[in-house]
Amino acid sequence: MATSRHRHRRPDPAPRAHWFLLISVLAAVVGLLALHAVVLGGFHSDETAPQSTTASVPDSVRTGGSLIDARNGAPVVRRPTDKTLALTFDDGPDPTWTPAILAVLDRYHVKATFFVTGAHAAEYPGLVRDIAAHGHDIGNHTATHVDLRTVGDLRTQLELRFTDLAVAGAAGVSPALVRPPYSATPASVDDPAWRSIQRIGAAGKFAVLSDTDSEDWQRPGAAAVVANSTPKDDRGTVLLMHDAGGDRSQTVAALDRLIPALQAQGWRLGTVSDAVGLASAGAPAGLGQIAAGWLLIGAVQASNVVADLLVALLIVASVLAALRTVVMLITTTVHVRRRRRTKLRPVTAPATVIIPAYNERAGIEATIRSVLASDHRVTVIVVDDGSTDGTAELVEKYVSRRVRLTRQANAGKAAALNTGIAAARTELVVLVDGDTVLEPGTVRTLVQHFADPGVGAVSGNAKVGNRRSLLGQWQHIEYVIGFNLDRRLYDVLECMPTVPGAIGAFRRSAVMRLGGIPVDTLAEDTDLTMAMERDGWRVVYEQEARAWTEAPATLGQLWKQRYRWCYGTLQAVWKHRRAVLERGAAGRLGRRGLPYLLLFQVLLPVLAPLVDAAALFGILTSDWLTVGGYWLIFLALQAIPAVIAFRLDGERVRSLLLLPLQQFVYRQLMYLVVVQSVVTALAGAPLPWHKLHRTGLTIDTANPSGRS
Known part of the structure; x- marks a missing residue:
């Protein structure tokens, strides 16, 4: 390329609009990718967390019911009344399994509580609206399915707040119930779990554990899920099931058999709030909260688009790099052969x-x-x-x-x-x-x-x-x-x-x-x-x-x-x-x-x-592994031509x-x-002229390359 032109005149002002646009675009892309990585990056199905010490856990919590109210210091626990089963579903919503589960519940006129993650709620706001429209309760299952036992106050508040906003934007409600990820029965509450329950109470919410685990996350078969979900006595229970986090076909099939069987035995099936006599599982969200929820959902949706696009x-880009390499190899071969044949x-x-x-x-x-x-x-x-x-x-x-x-x-x-x-x-x-x-x-x-x-x-x-x-x-x-x-x-x-x-x-x-x-x-x-x-x-x-x-x-x-x-x-x-x-x-x-x-x-x-x-x-x-493979191919296809070029040029x-x-x-x-x-x-910004500083070359003109 040519050196720059030079004029003795006032230099054009450095362009600034392009920097603003460039920085804005890059910041938006990085921000959306960061949001995608943090919110939607990883997901693990519910599993029982290993138990720690229990020295600080009140006896009433470990021996009481599955709903724990720790809002005012001393915990208050509630359990479903006898012959009452609260149906709960964690990890959703999911575009495949949540609608299937809703259809089964509608068929038997049963209501349930869906503990949704903020990430999935922001991804699929229409499903959250469907859950509310069908008369079911919506609970908070954190934004990223993080184990609240392992995080502090700030992360807990962010996780709960994110999910509240996503649900408010999608369905116009503010959940009062929280199901901590990786939680189990009240008897399993240890010191870290109790501290997380206290943080939930400090946020003005109820913690909901479970009495019965269907273990559908292990996919043991529909019959085993039914057996695991069937109460062993007449005491009321909160049943843990899942509508996301993997293949939930066994859950759907088991639910279609479990509900009529329990109804035939005189069990009353419903939401957590109905089962424990709670006035409400949430409250209508304010306009400000709904607006903030819409913005959050929009950002998450945009992050999905950007991530998929990238x-x-x-x-x-890998295909283009491969195409360029192939074209270069072909044309280089043709050029070398043509040069050998050309006589001027x-x-x-x-x-x-x-x-x-x-x-x-x-x-x-x-x-x-x-x-x-x-x-x-x-x-x-x-x-x-x-x-x-x-x-x-x-x-x-x-x-x-x-x-x-x-x-x-x-x-x-x-x-x-x-x-x-x-x-x-x-x-x-x-x-x-x-x-x-x-x-x-x-x-x-x-x-x-x-x-x-x-x-x-x-x-x-x-x-x-x-x-x-x-x-x-x-x-x-x-x-x-x-x-x-x-x-x-x-x-x-x-x-x-x-x-x-x-x-x-x-x-x-x-x-x-x-x-x-x-x-x-x-x-x-x-x-x-x-x-x-x-x-x-x-x-x-x-x-x-x-x-x-x-x-x-x-x-x-x-x-x-x-x-x-x-x-x-x-x-x-x-x-x-x-x-x-x-x-x-x-x-x-x-x-x-x-x-x-x-x-x-x-x-x-x-x-x-x-x-x-x-x-x-x-x-x-x-x-x-797949993404890294594409990246390495992209880099390799740019490196291969370098070796060929150096060989051709004698370097x-x-x-x-x-x-x-x-x-x-x-x-x-x-x-x-x-x-x-x-x-x-x-x-449309003007580009100022630049004169590059030169120090001069010291090269032997008879042998500039220094090659012998």
Whole structure:
């Protein structure tokens, strides 16, 4: 890509709308995923918790009834009257089993108490309304089915409050009864359980345990469930059953046999409140509570949608990554074979190397010397674009028959290139950045492709010269993959979107016919390349035309550079969008190059952070093996091309030892750059110009790679 344009004017204010939108979207996604993870992440069916000490438990609690009122300090216990059975169902509602159980209860005109979790109530508010509409009582079973024995006051209050709001939003009632998860009979209450019952009382609610456990959560068979649920004597009892938490078909079948059998024996079946003589199992919820409940339900529903969407995106992104890998392998093979078969007549026509320079004092000498060392006839035009660091004065000592210096007021890189192209006296021009070092054979290998009269431009192979630092190594990996696979693909499909500003050759007449270098986008190299293809010219890639460029040395500089590149590319794509409807070379760009670019260099990076988030939350909250597998496939399909690219480019594969770390750090940064660029474009915010700080390359022009 090209270095940035520069103008002596007040810089545009930093865009803020895009940051607000980006942060808002990311915060909303993270918040909803967190809600999904906390509320809906894990669920375990009721099982009896192991018993601890009982020193603090009042005897009246352990020997009394299943309803415990601890609201006013001293506990008051109640039990159902004789020959009375309170039907209770825990863990729901469930879209499959709750309606089936309601149908059985309706058939026998029996009412029950449904202890719902706040998570499921928020997921299925319609079922909560159905339970209330059928005349059944609704109780609180905590929000996340947490064992209240193991949590403190705050968590207990949050669990109960969440469920109260969900029930209020769904059915307009505020439950007074609480069934602690993992609870059993009053005789099983130990010290931790008693403390949790006291917290329930402090919240103004009644704790409801059970006298009889159907053990339907073990799925022992319908007959066994009936046997476990049948009272052994005439004392009243609270029966524990479940309408969620797994396959409850045995519960439904057992209930259809148990109810008529008990009714035939003279048992009265009903709700907990009816069985113990409690005036009410709850109270109508206030308008404020109902409104808050609606908001909570909406947030939970949205979190479900986001979580499901992200899991789908994880699969889609894995498929896209696999597709990209397959396409790259095919096109790379074709490109390598085609290159071996291609024989071009030698091109000996001289070329003009144009170097736009704005404050390039640190590296301009190395650039000029490397160009003059070319094994092809060249002249050099340096266009000083109003430098203030003495660049022009430094270049003056190189001025000769082969080197010309042109000065102009600061007008931007595109204007400087246009000045150089206008001054060139050769048909072939090579555009080189002022921080780039060429190998001796670079110009010669570039211009050979102009033996084909249909070729209008040639992309060189830009390589990172300052690769000793970790950041430099990461950029080195990125450049090798991008130039050796992406550009091979574009070459084979004849839809090259960019000839990089660091190194590229053009037919001067073709550029002039287009009006010169475009000045209305931030990516003039991409804009020019697309314009040439729309004008009917072929653009090809030459791997051996290497140019060593100075990559940004800090994260801040890298962010600014990539942000501008991506934003400028989006501008160019939008500018040339009509290529999709055109024919010939323009149509190949529009129907091959632009979709590939948008799909794999914009959409996939935009999705990638969400994919990583989905994988992380999926591993923590659902089928971690499946989700983790998709994630690893997604990462592997991005790593495989790296090995191929390094082998093709003759680079040391050991550099790829840094690839895993790059995947988790550098890759995320680049993805966020794309996200920010897209959000900036959507927000319509202006992008300020940036000049990257240069320190200069120290490379042996005869052997820049250092390879023996």
